[in-house]
Amino acid sequence: MLATRISFSQKSEGETYAMYWVGYYNTTQLHSKWSINTDIQHRTKNGYEIQAQSLIRSSLAYKINGSIQLSTGLAHFRHFITNQLNRGEWRPWQEVSATQEHDKLKFINKLRVEQRFNQTVYQDALTNNYVFNWRFRYRFEIEMDLFKQRTHMHSFNVGNEFMINAARSIGNPFDQNRSYVSYNYQLTDNIKLQLQYMYIIQYIASRTNYDHVSVIRFNLYHTINNEHSSNK
Numbered sequence: 001m002l003a004t005r006i007s008f009s010q011k012s013e014g015e016t017y018a019m020y021w022v023g024y025y026n027t028t029q030l031h032s033k034w035s036i037n038t039d040i041q042h043r044t045k046n047g048y049e050i051q052a053q054s055l056i057r058s059s060l061a062y063k064i065n066g067s068i069q070l071s072t073g074l075a076h077f078r079h080f081i082t083n084q085l086n087r088g089e090w091r092p093w094q095e096v097s098a099t100q101e102h103d104k105l106k107f108i109n110k111l112r113v114e115q116r117f118n119q120t121v122y123q124d125a126l127t128n129n130y131v132f133n134w135r136f137r138y139r140f141e142i143e144m145d146l147f148k149q150r151t152h153m154h155s156f157n158v159g160n161e162f163m164i165n166a167a168r169s170i171g172n173p174f175d176q177n178r179s180y181v182s183y184n185y186q187l188t189d190n191i192k193l194q195l196q197y198m199y200i201i202q203y204i205a206s207r208t209n210y211d212h213v214s215v216i217r218f219n220l221y222h223t224i225n226n227e228h229s230s231n232k
Contacts, residue, residue, distance in 0.1 A: 014204055015211045017213060022218050023218075025222065026038045026224065027221070033063045035060075036058065039056075051086070053078065068096070076088065090130070092114070092115045093115070095110060096110075104144055105142060105144050111136075111138050116135055134165065135166070155186070158180070176201060177201045180199070181196070193221075200214075
């Protein structure tokens with residue numbers, strides 16, 4: 001992390017701006033060990049004025065035991081160049097996660113590998129060409145139960161995620177770092193609401209500097225349990 005801070009100070013200042021992210025996250029439990037996880041998100045920049053990204057992402061997850069889970073999935077992004085023009089990205093990915101629980105605390109580690117296929121733009125027009133790079137993401141998160149109000153649990157999250165790119169054409173492998181804090185409200189057994197503040201430092205290769213982004217994020221988590229699920 002020291003090397004990362006040094007590299008930040010050596011670059012000229014980038015942009016500082018705010019974003020809003022809204023997301024719906026669904027977990028459909030097929031079996032005690034198998035599930036399908038899907039999320040749909042939309043992101044805007046500088047309030048609601050500038051469209052930034054839309055995405056849909058889905059994966060198949062297998063729980064090896066009570067703490068280790070493997071996932072593989074595919075995402076499709078639309079990156080807005082202007083409010084009218086957006087380019088596509090296809091993103092297959094694989095992930096291993098480890099969760100440990102101690103009383104009211106939950107410790108979550110996630111390592112994800114992504115294969116990114118980004119559509120290119122030439123003279124403000126989309127092309128049929130895609131450029132490829134790998135991206136590696138590591139996230140550490142702590143979740144703590146705060147209190148229970150009748151049947152509704154209130155909880156708190158704090159975490160950090162670090163991302164690096166890998167490709168022959170990439171000079172600076174650092175992509176971005178995300179730090180966040182969340183407040184969660186368990187509305188029902190199957191629905192959780194989350195309000196999150198996230199701070200992002202992101203390297204912008206075209207400008208060779210770093211943007212500083214404040215994100216207000218609202219997520220809805222929805223779990224569907226298959227009535228035939230069992231522990232077989």
